[in-house]
Each structure stands twice: as structure tokens, then as C-alpha cells.
Amino acid sequence: MTLNIEEYKANISYCSRCGNCYGESALEPSDICVLKDYYGWESFGPRGKLKICRYLMDGKLQYTDELVERIYSDLLCGACSSFCVLPIPHFDIFRAMRRDAVEAGLKLPDGIERIVTALEKAGNVFGTSKEKRAKWASALSLPEKADVVYFPGCYSSYVNNEIAISTVKVLRAAGINPAILGAAELCCGNPLLLSGHAKKAEEFIKENAKKLMETGAKTVVASCAECFRTLKIEYPKIVPEFKVDVLHVSQMMEQLVKDNRLHYKWPTAEGRAAMVTYHDPCQLGRLEGVGVYDAPRKVIQSVPGVNFVEMPRNQKLARCCGAGGLVKDTNKEMAINIAVDILQEANSTGAMTFITSCPRCKNNFKDAIKKDPLRLLHLNIVDLSEFVEMSLASS
Amino acid sequence: MNKKIIKQLAEIVGVQHVSDDPIELMVHSRDASPLFEEFPVVVVRPGTAQEVSEVLGVANKNNIRVITKTGATTPWGASVPRQKGLMIIQMGRMNRVLDIDENAMVVTVEAGCTWTRLERTINPRGWRVGVMPHSCGMSSGVAGNITAGSGTSQYSAKFGLQIDNIMGLEVVLPNGSIIKTGSGAIDGAKQFDKNSGTPADITGLFWGSAGMFGILTQVTLRMYAMPVVTQYQLHAFETPSAAQRMIYRVQKNDIASGLFFFSRESVATTGWPLPIAHLVTGSIEGSNQTEVDGKAETYRTIARDEGGQEIKDIGAVLGAIYTDKLMRYTFGNETYFPGGGRFCLNTAFPIMRLEEYLSRTAVMGKKHGINPFGVVFIAKNTLYGLQYFPYYEREPEQRRKALAAGAEAMEANAAAGMGSWCMAGILAPAFYSRMNKNTFAFIESIKKAVDPNNIMVAPWEN
Numbered sequence: 001m002t003l004n005i006e007e008y009k010a011n012i013s014y015c016s017r018c019g020n021c022y023g024e025s026a027l028e029p030s031d032i033c034v035l036k037d038y039y040g041w042e043s044f045g046p047r048g049k050l051k052i053c054r055y056l057m058d059g060k061l062q063y064t065d066e067l068v069e070r071i072y073s074d075l076l077c078g079a080c081s082s083f084c085v086l087p088i089p090h091f092d093i094f095r096a097m098r099r100d101a102v103e104a105g106l107k108l109p110d111g112i113e114r115i116v117t118a119l120e121k122a123g124n125v126f127g128t129s130k131e132k133r134a135k136w137a138s139a140l141s142l143p144e145k146a147d148v149v150y151f152p153g154c155y156s157s158y159v160n161n162e163i164a165i166s167t168v169k170v171l172r173a174a175g176i177n178p179a180i181l182g183a184a185e186l187c188c189g190n191p192l193l194l195s196g197h198a199k200k201a202e203e204f205i206k207e208n209a210k211k212l213m214e215t216g217a218k219t220v221v222a223s224c225a226e227c228f229r230t231l232k233i234e235y236p237k238i239v240p241e242f243k244v245d246v247l248h249v250s251q252m253m254e255q256l257v258k259d260n261r262l263h264y265k266w267p268t269a270e271g272r273a274a275m276v277t278y279h280d281p282c283q284l285g286r287l288e289g290v291g292v293y294d295a296p297r298k299v300i301q302s303v304p305g306v307n308f309v310e311m312p313r314n315q316k317l318a319r320c321c322g323a324g325g326l327v328k329d330t331n332k333e334m335a336i337n338i339a340v341d342i343l344q345e346a347n348s349t350g351a352m353t354f355i356t357s358c359p360r361c362k363n364n365f366k367d368a369i370k371k372d373p374l375r376l377l378h379l380n381i382v383d384l385s386e387f388v389e390m391s392l393a394s395s
Numbered sequence: 396m397n398k399k400i401i402k403q404l405a406e407i408v409g410v411q412h413v414s415d416d417p418i419e420l421m422v423h424s425r426d427a428s429p430l431f432e433e434f435p436v437v438v439v440r441p442g443t444a445q446e447v448s449e450v451l452g453v454a455n456k457n458n459i460r461v462i463t464k465t466g467a468t469t470p471w472g473a474s475v476p477r478q479k480g481l482m483i484i485q486m487g488r489m490n491r492v493l494d495i496d497e498n499a500m501v502v503t504v505e506a507g508c509t510w511t512r513l514e515r516t517i518n519p520r521g522w523r524v525g526v527m528p529h530s531c532g533m534s535s536g537v538a539g540n541i542t543a544g545s546g547t548s549q550y551s552a553k554f555g556l557q558i559d560n561i562m563g564l565e566v567v568l569p570n571g572s573i574i575k576t577g578s579g580a581i582d583g584a585k586q587f588d589k590n591s592g593t594p595a596d597i598t599g600l601f602w603g604s605a606g607m608f609g610i611l612t613q614v615t616l617r618m619y620a621m622p623v624v625t626q627y628q629l630h631a632f633e634t635p636s637a638a639q640r641m642i643y644r645v646q647k648n649d650i651a652s653g654l655f656f657f658s659r660e661s662v663a664t665t666g667w668p669l670p671i672a673h674l675v676t677g678s679i680e681g682s683n684q685t686e687v688d689g690k691a692e693t694y695r696t697i698a699r700d701e702g703g704q705e706i707k708d709i710g711a712v713l714g715a716i717y718t719d720k721l722m723r724y725t726f727g728n729e730t731y732f733p734g735g736g737r738f739c740l741n742t743a744f745p746i747m748r749l750e751e752y753l754s755r756t757a758v759m760g761k762k763h764g765i766n767p768f769g770v771v772f773i774a775k776n777t778l779y780g781l782q783y784f785p786y787y788e789r790e791p792e793q794r795r796k797a798l799a800a801g802a803e804a805m806e807a808n809a810a811a812g813m814g815s816w817c818m819a820g821i822l823a824p825a826f827y828s829r830m831n832k833n834t835f836a837f838i839e840s841i842k843k844a845v846d847p848n849n850i851m852v853a854p855w856e857n
Contacts, residue, residue: 017427019468019534040412040440040487041419048422055421066418 001103004096005053012053012093014086021046021080021090023317032079032319034338044070046080046090053093056100063104071097072109073334076194076325077282082316091287094325098196111329112195119200123186124154134182136161140168146179148252149217153227154187155359163359166389167223167249173392174261178221181211188222190230190283194326202238205230209239223249223385225281225358233289248284250296250357250384257302264304265393274307276300276387277351279342279365280318281358296357296384303391309349311342321361328364339368343376357384396436400457404439407449412440412488423464423475423483428739430472430821435462435483442488444612448571451610454482454850455570462852463606465507465536470739470783473543473605473819473854481852484610486536492516493613499587501562503615506538513537513616522618525554538611544603544817547781549678551774552645553652554619558602562589565613566601569846576601577615586615600841605819605854608845622652622680624687628694630703631672638673639749641701642773645677646746650694653678654773658753660760661768670706739769740782740801740822743814746773752780755807763800765793779816819854827855 005012022045023032035044042048049070055061071094080090101108108116118127136157142150150171156164171178186208192201212220222228225248232246256262278300284292293315301308313319322328322338343365346354356362362383369376382390396415404413414420420434436459441447454461463484464474476483486507494503495517502524504513510524511534517523526548540546541564546557554560563577563586578584580592589598601608632638638656645651657674679694681687695705744752749771760767769782784801786793798821805815805822809829818826827835842853 016429016470017425017467019427019466022534036487041414042422043416043419051422051425052418061418061421066416070418 003056004099004103005093006057007096008053008089008093009057011086011088012050012057014088015047015050015054016086017047017051019047020083020085023079023083032082032313032317034075034319034322034334034341035073038334038337039073044073046084046094049074049094049097050088050090053097063100063106065107068101068106068108071101072112072325072330073327074325075282075320075322075327075338077320078286078288079282079317079320081288082286089288095194095196098194099198100196102196102198108195109330112326115191115326115329116195116197116200119187119192119204123204124158125187125191126154126158128158130183133157133185134180136164137168137180137182140165142168142182143177143179144182145215145217146177147217148176148178148219148221149212149215150178150180151185151188151212151220151222151224151227151231152180153222153224153359155363156223157185160359160362160383163223163362163383163385166383166385167221169389170249170253170256170262170385170392171221173263173389174256179215179217181208181215184211188224188227188230189234190226191326193230193234201234205235205238209235209242212244213242217244219245219247219252221247221249221252223357223383224360225284226360228292229283229287229290233287248292248295248357250284250299251292253299253384253388254295257299262302262388263393264302264391274305275309275349275351276306276353276355277309277311277346277349278314279311279321279346279354279356279361280315281356281361282318282320282324284357285318286316296355299384299388300355303388309351311345311349313345321356321358321364322368323360323364328360335364336368336371339364340372340376343368343372343379346379347375352378353380353382353387355382355384355387359383397457400453400459401437403453404437404450407453408439408441408446412442414438423467423485426464426467426469426472426474428470428472428820431475431477433476433479433481435476435481436479438483438485440485440488444565444567444573447484447567447610447612448573450482450484451567451569451571451850455848458848459850460852461569461850463539463542463610465539466509466534467539468535469539469543469545469817469820471741471817471820471822473817474539478852478856486538486610486612489612490536495520495522495618496585496587497522497618499585500618501587501615502618503586503613504537505613506611507536509534509536510540517618518621521621523621524616525550525560525619526557537614537616541602541614542604542606542611543819544605547772547774547779549653549655549676549772551772551779552654552677553680555775556779558599560617561598561602561614562586562617563592563615564598564601564611566609566611568609569848569851573612574609579615586613603816603818605823605852607842607851607853609851623682624680624684626679626687626691628677628679628691628698629669629706630675630677630698631670631706632675632701632703633673634702635673635750635753637702638675639747641675641698641703642749642778643746644697644701645694646773646776648693648697650679650690650697651677652680656749656771656773656778658756658769658771660753660757660766661770664766664768672704675703739817740780740784740805741815741817742780742782742805742808743777743816744780744808746776746778748813749778751811752778752808752813755811756782756804759800759804759807763796763803765796765800767800767804823854824856 078091152164189201189204228248235242322335328335415437465486489505490507563579576597577589578592579586679690772779784797786797
């Protein structure tokens with residue numbers, strides 16, 4: 001069997017095991033690889049996994065069930081590549097390891113199997129019926145075709161309806177009435193790509209791309225960082241004719257602010273603290289090809305009365321929320337512990353409002369508060385769309 | 396490994412901190428060099444000095460030989476197994492900054508604390524350690540750097556080597572007893588000074604010892620105030636002899652806090668974004684602008700006298716060296732050579748012998764058909780040359796040539812009266828074989844005294 005990691009053979013051979021990938025840097029506030037501290041064992045960290053890849057490619061090691069925990073413990077957050085000085089695409093390599101694991105027929109973690117089964121059954125990560133996908137929009141009367149199509153994704157469609165509703169309200173406040181695919185929308189395919197089920201992911205991507213192109217939309221807007229990255233980076237790889245402009249809602253809002261199309265109320269919403277900080281989702285910022293750091297910050301700072309403060313580790317040095325790489329589904333405890341750490345860091349800034357722009361991150365942070373309510377309950381965790389919507393004059 | 400022994404170790408450190416999983420053993424078989432690839436039989440991660448002591452008790456009882464490992468970032472195979480059947484004691488769990496004593500100007504850390512963590516903890520308080528992490532790998536552990544005998548940096552001109560900055564150690568001897576060196580050797584006293592507490596410099600015994608005399612569990616280092624003003628200088632020289640004269644005068648007048656030298660050949664080989672010439676970079680520090688301007692003027696005058704061409708537009712160049720990734724992998728983790736192996740030969744010599752050292756390097760490179768490259772750090776009155784012999788890991792013939800050239804260069808340097816340091820790893824046996832017989836016997840006798848069962852692997856073994 002030809003291994004998927006072979007595609008990166010040259011890159012893997014570059015690794016000289018210097019350990020930079022752990023994010024140790026005297027020059028920046030770093031130490032962002034959580035695997036080193038959490039597992040402690042070299043074989044779970046990026047340096048160790050690249051060594052494992054070498055052994056796999058050299059035939060000195062086979063894909064066996066002993067490797068599964070190591071392969072699926074990774075947050076796939078791309079932090080390692082931020083510090084590696086060599087051209088090593090860790091995210092792609094570790095995702096290729098997952099494809100190999102699937103193709104080798106290994107026993108995958110239960111959480112992964114659960115997601116894949118749900119996606120096969122119902123087209124969403126929760127396994128909830130397809131008909132309920134657009135229930136959140138029932139009172140909004142959204143069109144089926146428009147220049148702008150909003151792609152809420154599984155989380156905002158089923159669990160975090162508040163994000164989808166806020167996003168639509170913000171767009172409408174600026175005079176944009178977006179279309180949605182409604183019940184016909186499928187999961188963006190990212191969970192399948194992350195799980196190693198590349199072929200199944202392709203089916204989802206082709207189907208969604210076809211439907212999105214059929215709407216005649218010029219722009220697709222996503223409020224989920226994972227959906228955004230998948231639509232922007234992965235869709236054109238699999239469907240070359242998919243040439244629709246893909247924006248994260250923060251980018252669209254940035255443009256709306258610039259065009260003076262969002263009008264805020266003053267003073268700001270009662271009870272909302274003016275001290276605000278922001279968490280960068282990996283799939284919106286650090287991973288190759290996206291790099292959306294400025295837009296959400298500019299949007300936040302456009303709201304009157306906001307005192308924006310950065311967390312010590314931000315932008316490319318931001319820690320993954322803990323839920324990346326499907327780790328929330330394979331190691332919930334680790335995912336939440338990481339989120340607790342980040343919220344404690346947020347506490348140190350004095351911020352009372354904690355904004356992110358990915359529902360998966362938001363949910364994980366909400367769960368983290370439950371773990372340490374005494375110290376974290378005062379933090380108001382909201383999505384960027386919610387934050388802006390709350391501040392609109394027309395809201 | 397015998398399951399009974401694994402169980403004993405697990406009872407000491409906790410089952411989650413012992414592994415004989417073949418995959419884990421495999422990834423512990425290398426450091427940042429591809430020189431060795433021998434698997435250990437077990438990896439243990441103790442959390443306290445007491446646990447280290449008890450783990451060594453198991454090793455003594457069962458005749459298991461031991462090496463220690465922190466960040467595993469040496470490019471000369473210092474922290475990996477070089478023989479079968481070894482236990483690795485991995486110090487990564489002991490990674491805390493324990494005490495910052497601003498009154499005594501010292502900081503105490505656990506063995507596995509990385510230089511990054513240390514700097515990041517003390518810098519915001521206005522302190523730094525003299526020998527900066529750039530010289531030893533950001534991911535390397537403090538104790539590993541000390542037992543490897545590493546520790547030159549771009550600030551060594553002022554602060555010397557790491558050994559000059561260690562104020563005391565806590566060490567678990569091979570027989571399991573826990574000792575302190577320096578002022579901490581007096582019961583109840585704090586670590587603040589290495590010259591008191593014991594009649595001899597016991598701290599120095601562990602420097603560069605490759606762990607053969609014991610396992611470091613705590614290190615106390617001197618702290619220095621962060622400079623208020625820093626100015627960088629870069630000069631190009633036609634010949635190494637002109638550069639060495641300039642370096643000598645700058646050091647004699649105690650002007651720079653940091654100085655290092657790149658040969659023309661090194662600049663050309665590595666593709667660093669620097670002018671192709673023999674280059675000397677310097678950093679000048681002080682507590683105010685007037686002081687720094689005065690020192691900088693003297694520095695420039697000396698450089699000019701010796702024929703140095705000042706490169707004024709140095710923002711981008713020195714920015715790349717000091718702050719960009721170039722610094723990290725050239726002087727930090729020494730992994731510049733992408734996709735390649737390399738091993739590093741470390742040679743120490745007086746300043747005025749720089750030209751001779753470089754010419755010997757060139758001869759060896761030509762003879763063996765390779766291009767050694769490197770950097771020379773200036774630490775007070777001595778030059779410390781880090782000479783890399785590059786090769787591609789998958790090309791055995793290149794590897795053979797690099798090793799042959801390195802070994803011959805070491806022999807030639809030693810024959811010419813030059814010293815070596817960081818002597819663990821690939822060239823250590825050759826290094827010890829050249830040592831004065833009586834001196835070697837003395838070192839061996841200390842080893843026998845502290846380690847009667849010979850459980851700690853000595854650097855001269857391969």
C-alpha cells in the first residue's frame with residue numbers, strides 16, 4: 001500500500017529533531033504546543049510523530065492500533081509549523097497519517113467512529129435529521145438564491161442557532177439578505193477530512209459545491225472558521241470549477257464597517273463590559289492559506305466604547321481552543337483543560353467579554369467555564385456575530 | 396525489559412511516567428543529529444529528586460545502565476543511547492522555575508526547565524541570564540546544556556560560558572544520595588554563590604560531564620539586569636588575521652557584550668543574508684545612550700584601524716541574525732542544514748589563533764570533499780568555534796566523509812594544542828584518548844568512587 005504520508009517524504013526528511021515545533025521561543029510568548037505538557041511523551045509531539053513517519057516510510061514500522069492514540073491526539077492546529085524553520089507542513093502530514101490509519105483499517109477512536117456514522121446517516125456531525133437543519137431560519141424567510149449565500153455549518157444549524165441568527169441579522173442590517181441552502185446543506189466535509197476519511201469528504205464537498213454553484217452566488221459567507229477554511233482551501237482542490245468568493249463573516253463585516261453600512265447604538269448594550277478580548281481560531285488564522293487576523297479585530301474595535309485587549313498569546317501564537325483535530329471527540333478532558341488555560345489567560349487581561357469566531361471554539365470554552373466556574377463564570381463568551389449584532393442600532 | 400523492573404519503576408514515578416513501548420523507545424533513539432540510532436530499553440520520567448534517587452536505586456540493584464535526557468537538541472549525539480540495554484531518565488517533567496531571588500541576583504530552576512521558559516519568566520522582571528538560550532537551543536533543558544558542557548552565546552564576550560554563571564547545583568549521585576554544590580552545600584543555606592560551601596569547585600565537576608557523575612535536578616544561575624540601551628555593529632574584513640586582531644583589541648578593552656565571527660566560507664556555504672566576507676558582529680550595551688555611544692565609537696575606531704569595513708545598513712541583516720528565524724536555527728537549534736545531518740566539532744583556542752584554526756578547517760574540508768561551516772563565539776579571552784560537518788542522512792558516503800573530516804580536524808586541532816569542549820557524543824572517545832593519561836586516570840577514579848556499579852554511561856564509551 002502506498003502511504004499518504006509519502007507525498008511529504010522530502011518535507012518529513014527535513015526534520016532534524018530540534019524541538020522548535022514545541023513552540024519554545026525566547027523571542028515571543030510561546031510554549032503553545034500542548035501535547036508536550038499534556039502527554040509528556042515524545043511520540044505524541046510533532047517531533048516524535050515525524051520520526052514515526054520516517055519509520056513508516058522506511059518500512060521499519062507498520063500502521064497498527066498502537067499508533068491510533070498518537071495519531072488522533074493531535075489538535076491539527078498548525079502551531080508546530082509556526083515555529084518550525086523548515087518547510088514542513090505538519091498539518092498536512094498529520095492529516096495524511098489519519099488517512100493512512102483509515103486505509104490501513106485501524107480501529108479508530110470511538111468519538112471518530114461516532115462522527116463518521118452520524119455524517120453518513122444524516123449529513124451532519126450530530127446525526128440529527130436533515131429536515132431540522134434549517135429550523136433556525138424558519139422565522140427569517142431567507143431566499144434560496146442571492147448574490148450572497150450564508151453557509152452556517154453543522155454547529156450553528158443544530159446547536160449554536162444564536163450564531164446563525166446573529167449573522168443573518170448583521171448582514172440584513174447592512175442591506176444584505178443572504179440565501180441559504182437550508183435542509184439541502186451538508187456538513188462542509190472538514191470533520192471527514194480531519195478524521196482521515198478523505199473519499200467520503202470528497203462526496204460531501206462535491207455535493208455542497210454543486211448546490212452552492214447552482215444558487216448563482218458570487219460570495220459564500222461562513223461564520224464557522226472550520227467551514228470557512230474548508231470552503232476556501234479544500235473545495236477548489238476537489239472541485240476546480242468552484243470559483244465562488246469565500247469569506248468569513250468577519251471579513252464581510254470588516255468591509256461593511258469600512259463602507260459605513262453597520263450602524264451601532266450608543267451607549268453600548270447595557271451590562272456588556274467594555275473590556276474585550278479575542279481568541280483566534282486556528283482554522284481562521286494560523287493554518288496555511290487563511291491568515292484572517294485583522295478582520296475580526298477591526299470589527300470588534302469598530303464597536304463604540306470597546307476597549308480591546310490582546311491575550312498574551314495571540315494570532316499565530318494563539319493556542320488552539322482544545323477542540324481542534326476532533327480532539328473534543330476523542331479526548332474531552334484534554335480539550336476542556338486546554339480551554340480552561342486559555343480562559344485563565346484571558347482573565348489576566350482584565351477582559352470580561354471573550355469573543356471568538358468559531359462555534360466549535362465557543363462550545364469548548366463554554367464547557368471549560370463549567371469546569372472552573374468560580375474563576376471563569378464572569379466571562380461572557382460570545383461569537384463575533386453575536387457581539388456585533390448586540391451592538392447594532394437596529395437590533 | 397523485565398516487567399518486574401517496569402513495575403518497580405512505575406511504583407516510584409507513577410505508571411504513566413514509565414514506558415517500554417517500542418514506539419516510544421524508537422523516538423528516544425535520536426537527538427538533533429542522526430549519528431546514533433540505538434533504542435533504550437525503558438524511558439522513565441521522574442518528577443522529583445527523590446524519585447530520581449529511587450530510580451537510580453532500581454538501576455543499581457538490577458545493573459541497568461543509565462543516561463539522562465532533557466531537550467535532546469545536541470547536534471553531536473550527546474543525549475541518545477550509544478549502546479544497547481540503556482535506561483533513559485527523561486527530565487522533562489521537572490521543568491519549573493523554582494525561585495527568583497532578585498536580592499541575591501540568582502534564579503533556581505529544575506533540570507528540565509527549558510531556557511525559553513526561564514528567560515520568559517525572568518525577562519518581564521527586568522532580568523536575564525548571561526548566556527542566552529540562543530546558544531543552546533530554545534527547546535534544550537538547562538541541565539542538559541550544562542552536562543553537555545555547552546553554553547557559549549552571542550553574549551559570551553561579556554558573560555563567559557555557562558559554567559561561569561552557575562551558582563550551585565542539586566545533584567543525585569549514582570548511588571542515589573542527593574547533594575548540593577556551592578553555598579547550598581551548607582545545611583539551611585540558599586544557593587547564591589558557587590565559591591562557598593565546599594572546599595573545591597564541585598559544581599565544575601558536573602560541567603561537561605555528560606552525566607557520568609550524577610543527575611542534575613536543580614540549577615541556580617546568576618541573573619543580570621536587562622540592558623537599557625543596545626547597539627549592534629557589523630564589520631567586514633578581507634582576512635581572518637585582521638578580524639582576529641580587531642576581536643583581540645575589543646576584548647582587551649572590554650567593550651562589547653557580544654561578539655561573534657563568521658568566516659567568508661561559512662557565509663557563502665550557508666546562504667545567510669550577509670555580505671560575503673569575514674564578518675564580525677558585535678553588540679554593545681549600557682545603561683544609557685551616552686555610555687553606549689562612547690563604547691561604540693571606540694569599537695568602530697578599532698575595527699577601522701584593523702581594516703574593517705563598517706556595514707551601516709545593518710537593520711535587516713542583524714535583525715535577521717538576532718530576531719528572525721535565522722538566529723533560531725543557526726545559533727539556537729543548529730539545524731540550518733535542511734534535510735541533512737550534521738555533527739558539530741567544538742574547538743576552543745586563543746583569540747590570536749583564529750586564522751590558523753580556519754586554515755586547518757579549510758584543509759580538512761578540501762581533503763575530504765566537504766564544506767564545513769560554522770560560527771566562532773568569543774567568550775572573554777577565548778574563541779569557541781562551532782564547526783559543522785554537513786551530510787545528508789540518507790547518503791552514507793557523505794556521512795563517512797563528514798565523520799572522517801571531523802575526527803581528523805579534532806586530532807589536528809588537539810595536536811596543535813587547541814582544546815575541545817562539549818565532549819559527549821560521536822567524538823568523545825577520540826577526545827578522551829588524547830587526554831593526558833594521569834588526568835584521565837583521575838577522572839576515571841572519581842567516576843569509580845561515585846558510581847561503584849558503573850551504571851552511568853561515561854562519555855568515552857561508545
